[in-house]
Amino acid sequence: MQTKTYRITNMECPNCAIILESIEDKLPGIRSARASYKTGEMTVTFDEQLVSEAEIITAIQKKGYIIGAVKTE
Amino acid sequence: MIEQYLLAFITGLTTGGLSCLAVQGGLLASSLANQIERDLLQTPSAPPKKAKHPIRPKRPNAALPILLFLSAKLVAYTLLGLLLGWLGSFLAFDPITRAGLMIVIAIFMVGNGLRMLNVHPFFRNFVIEPPRFITRAIRKTAVRNETTAGPDTATPLFLGALTVFIPCGVTQAMMAAALGLGNPLSAALFMFAFTLGTSPVFFFIAYFATQVGATLEKHFMRFVAIVVLFLGLVTFDNALNLLGAPSVSGILTTQQANASTAEAADTLTLQAENNGYVPARLTARADSPITLTIITENTTSCARDFVIPALKYYVLLPVSGTETVQIPPQPAGTTMRFTCSMGMYTGLIEFK
Numbered sequence: 001m002q003t004k005t006y007r008i009t010n011m012e013c014p015n016c017a018i019i020l021e022s023i024e025d026k027l028p029g030i031r032s033a034r035a036s037y038k039t040g041e042m043t044v045t046f047d048e049q050l051v052s053e054a055e056i057i058t059a060i061q062k063k064g065y066i067i068g069a070v071k072t073e
Numbered sequence: 074m075i076e077q078y079l080l081a082f083i084t085g086l087t088t089g090g091l092s093c094l095a096v097q098g099g100l101l102a103s104s105l106a107n108q109i110e111r112d113l114l115q116t117p118s119a120p121p122k123k124a125k126h127p128i129r130p131k132r133p134n135a136a137l138p139i140l141l142f143l144s145a146k147l148v149a150y151t152l153l154g155l156l157l158g159w160l161g162s163f164l165a166f167d168p169i170t171r172a173g174l175m176i177v178i179a180i181f182m183v184g185n186g187l188r189m190l191n192v193h194p195f196f197r198n199f200v201i202e203p204p205r206f207i208t209r210a211i212r213k214t215a216v217r218n219e220t221t222a223g224p225d226t227a228t229p230l231f232l233g234a235l236t237v238f239i240p241c242g243v244t245q246a247m248m249a250a251a252l253g254l255g256n257p258l259s260a261a262l263f264m265f266a267f268t269l270g271t272s273p274v275f276f277f278i279a280y281f282a283t284q285v286g287a288t289l290e291k292h293f294m295r296f297v298a299i300v301v302l303f304l305g306l307v308t309f310d311n312a313l314n315l316l317g318a319p320s321v322s323g324i325l326t327t328q329q330a331n332a333s334t335a336e337a338a339d340t341l342t343l344q345a346e347n348n349g350y351v352p353a354r355l356t357a358r359a360d361s362p363i364t365l366t367i368i369t370e371n372t373t374s375c376a377r378d379f380v381i382p383a384l385k386y387y388v389l390l391p392v393s394g395t396e397t398v399q400i401p402p403q404p405a406g407t408t409m410r411f412t413c414s415m416g417m418y419t420g421l422i423e424f425k
Contacts, residue, residue, distance in 0.1 A: 013200075014203070017202070018208045021208065021212060025212065025213070036202070037200060038200065038202065
């Protein structure tokens with residue numbers, strides 16, 4: 001299990017967090033996806049056996065969001 | 074008292090709709106599924122739209138989910154009004170408490186306006202994020218909506234009702250006003266009128282969302298931010314009136330009113346009319362007890378709720394009739410301000 005925190009540079013309202021978190025429902029292997037408009041960050045915990053980080057990044061980008069810095073916990 | 078409901082409706086129609094759309098637009102978008110959601114939230118990677126049929130919306134049945142969303146919102150806010158009125162019946166709002174509440178609301182609105190203008194990330198703290206379980210429920214419902222074939226009535230109804238958890242700045246101001254009414258039925262009707270007023274803007278924007286490009290959407294949001302910012306400043310100014318402090322609106326009102334040419338008198342007469350106090354500037358004799366007679370004639374606006382902040386005097390005037398206020402002697406040069414309980418209508422008494 002891996003946890004990554006992505007800086008999302010173009011979140012413009014609290015609803016962006018709801019949209020971002022919806023990747024949890026679409027990609028198998030994501031244990032939790034937490035986005036916060038206040039911090040402008042999204043933390044994703046995932047099983048790297050089931051989903052790759054590249055797939056997660058693509059899913060975020062597909063929703064129209066731009067990823068800045070990435071932190072690994 | 075029909076005017077107060079009319080005022081609530083007009084507030085919703087003019088400013089509430091824009092402000093609420095900025096906060097709750099995403100919920101409406103979720104209920105309308107991905108395509109409209111992408112347009113409303115200005116997805117940068119969204120493919121350019123080919124407006125071959127500009128009059129026909131992409132979703133033939135787009136009107137139905139929007140109407141369901143707005144109907145649920147209307148019912149939810151009416152019930153909220155009922156609750157607020159009931160709670161308000163246990164509370165007594167003196168002008169100072171009301172002014173304090175208005176200042177908090179004003180700060181909130183200004184902060185939100187600056188947030189929407191992306192002035193600084195600090196202003197993101199002014200946003201009220203719905204609790205996690207609510208966002209989860211919204212998401213699950215939206216996902217179900219996307220995967221369901223045919224029209225889904227439950228999703229827009231559910232999401233519309235959920236808007237009570239993310240009220241915008243103007244709505245919060247109206248909620249405070251509803252609380253102040255102190256009567257469940259009046260407050261419910263008040264919130265109904267306001268929410269009904271916000272509906273046309275919601276409907277119009279959502280229905281034509283697929284026709285509006287991302288650039289226009291961005292400009293629109295900027296406009297909403299400026300309106301919210303302006304409303305915040307107006308609310309703050311009204312709060313100053315209620316505290317008896319100098320305010321922009323107070324200065325403008327009294328400057329417009331001609332200085333009383335009459336001699337400073339012991340007895341003063343003031344007309345409380347639907348659109349303010351006449352004259353807005355009175356001259357009283359200094360160091361002498363003053364009798365102020367306030368006359369109303371079919372006055373149903375908030376001018377009826379008469380306040381002299383310096384005396385901590387508050388009275389609800391009759392719709393038609395007279396009320397007398399005894400003002401203790403004041404030294405020459407004193408300026409005593411009076412206002413309605415909303416801080417909207419103002420005037421002053423100068424002691425000479």
